[in-house]
Amino acid sequence: MPQKKKRKRPAARKHHILLILLLIAGGIFLLYEEFGREDGQRPATIRRPAGKHPAEVKPVPLPPPPKLPPVAIVIDDLGTNREQAEAVLALDTPITLSILPLQPHSAWTASEGKKRGYDVIVHLPMEAEGSNKLGPGGLYTWMSDDEISRVVEENLQSVPYSTGAGNHMGSAFTADKRAMTTVMAVLKKHQLFFIDSLTSPQSAGFRVARSAGVPALSRDVFLDDADDMREIEIQWNRMVKIARKYGSAIAIGHPRKNTLAVLERKLARGNEITVVPLSRLLPGR
Secondary structure (H helix, E strand, O other), rough: OOOOOOOOOHHHHHHHHHHHHHHHHHHHHHHHHHOOOOOOOOOOOOOOOOOOOOOOOOOOOOOOOOOOOOEEEEEEOOOOHHHHHHHHHHOOOOOOEEEEEOOHHHHHHHHHHHHHHOOOEEEEOOOOOOOOOOOOOOEEEOHHHHHHHHHHHHHHOOOOOOOOOEEEEOOOOOHHHHHHHHHHHHHHHHOOOOOOOOOOOOOHHHHHHHHHHOOOEEOOOOOOOOOOHHHHHHHHHHHHHHHHHOOEEEEEEEHHHHHHHHHHHHHHHHHOOOOOOOHHHHOOH
């Protein structure tokens, strides 16, 4: 009986098996890449704003910090005592220096204020309703217009670098329209402004100044009518409320120990007001 020949496996079948093995190996490699990481997690998908390249995306700007309201702090009665003036200057903030005329340290205090860029004003002594003594440079309602003008001129000359003037006492004088009109004529000639301390509710100072064409301001708060730290802090808080409500405020104080102690503590915090020169609060500035 003739022997049957063995059938040879076609070469194509070998190729198929090889291809299958390669596919299996590739699949294993891909699975290893996908799941064989150390953290066992799939890579996070990075999402970008639609339609914008990352370089074009700008961070949202932060809102600016709130502005603190401007307040002018005027310290009266300077010029008689150098140590007091030095204590005020040591606050290192633009306090407005209100200097009595014709005093031993009037010119020195004004010069030191000028060096620091502070406002310097003349603290004009004016007649009060009581029997208070005014000292040098006093202005009285019984004076003639010429006398008032002469005394105001002398007062201004004794306080160099002055940009304005205010009244020291003056509850009687500031209520006298004729006397105040004479004062304003001299201030206008020297291009000075006027601040009314409002030592009397009958004061005509602010109104007369405006009528005469003199830039004018008026006081909002007396910080130290009572020389007590607690009361001074109460007036400070009142000043801050006024500044926040109306956009600015003017406070007047004196170079006393308690007043300076409260100012030093409050100003060091720097979170309630911005101290500015008095002239910064004039209309139009």
